[in-house]
Amino acid sequence: MGTIKLQNIRTFSFHGCLEEEARIGSDYRVDLEIKTDLRKSSVSDDLKDTVDYVLLNKIVVDEMAIRSKLLEHVAQRIVSRIFKEIPSVSRIVLAVSKLNPPIGGDVEAVTIELEEYRS
16 A cells, blocks of 8 residues: 655635635645555556546545535545545545634634545
């Protein structure tokens, strides 16, 4: 097994329960870690033998563009889509952070993290 990580994927999205969040939007950070078998690609040096991180990034960006009230909801959509589209992924750890959240305090970010295994 091996790990592929995409760190600090930045998006501007419109998630949140408040109506103003739907209008103004916020900055988000997504960190993604997947487990997959990297033995074949480490020998073949061929993209078809690994998980294309361009596709992983595209899935994250696509799903972050669809409004959700809760970070948990958008995170679950990302996880489900990765498992659906990339059969070789066996485990996902995903963190979605809202930067400078409107919670009435000096808070840099609010983060939810999901860890799921292929069933």
